[in-house]
Ligand SMILES: CSC[C@H]1O[C@H](OP(=O)(O)O)[C@H](O)[C@@H]1O
């Protein structure tokens with residue numbers, strides 16, 4: 001099968017707020033994927049980017065219909081797994097919790113703190129137990145590719161920072177000033193509402209996952225900068241969406257040519273506690289895409 005007609009992809013992009021499509025994707029075909037966990041946020045768009053087939057999924061759906069708590073995270077990740085995806089580039093708007101991370105900067109975080117409260121964060125259960133390692137929640141090899149891609153893209157505005165901690169809140173409301181200060185005391189650097197449980201679920205499916213975070217605001221802690229509003233964040237995001245797509249293009253080319261090994265690719269092999277033979281047929285069917293063949 002030529003890459004132009006492939007219905008599978010090695011690399012996926014999950015586009016967050018403000019990134020509902022990729023301008024340079026060619027030969028687009030929309031794929032509806034049903035999963036045992038329901039429907040994904042939207043059709044998945046397969047297409048070619050710099051000669052490589054990629055899968056694009058708008059996290060909040062076209063028209064931004066799903067709140068962070070409502071995003072069907074399990075269906076999204078499971079659907080990408082069934083398309084053969086091994087690398088997910090997650091693109092996200094974030095607030096800055098540090099003076100040196102400024103709107104229009106990009107950040108490739110390496111750590112996460114999960115402060116979400118009402119999200120299902122595992123594919124397991126119903127007689128199947130697995131405990132994947134989340135010590136390094138974002139794939140180090142892919143993150144290194146993202147920072148290199150930023151340098152290759154020659155972005156005129158802002159800077160790129162790495163080794164930062166992303167704190168994920170439930171939302172949809174932004175944080176109070178007291179909460180924002182508390183996250184700073186936790187040594188969090190950036191704040192968002194979506195990358196958990198996405199990163200946990202990706203790890204359970206053995207897909208490498210890394211984040212390109214676009215700084216849009218100073219959240220609510222800053223003594224002189226305006227406290228974040230959706231309008232303010234989206235205006236800054238729109239200024240940076242084209243730049244993000246240039247970085248993604250470089251990253252896709254590097255991932256396709258280098259195919260980096262990821263700690264995620266073998267994550268489930270070390271984590272499954274329940275023998276497959278001990279699982280019910282119903283459970284095995286439900287998580288079949290995850291289980292070793
Ligand atoms: C519109 S700003 C708040 C919104 O943006 C971020 O979403 P995403 O990670 O999908 O870019 C943040 O988590 C909130 O959902």
Ligand SMILES: Nc1ncnc2[nH]cnc12
Nearest residue numbers: 093094095191192219228
């Ligand atoms: N300050 C903020 N808090 C949570 N999510 C965000 N997304 C963009 N800015 C944000």
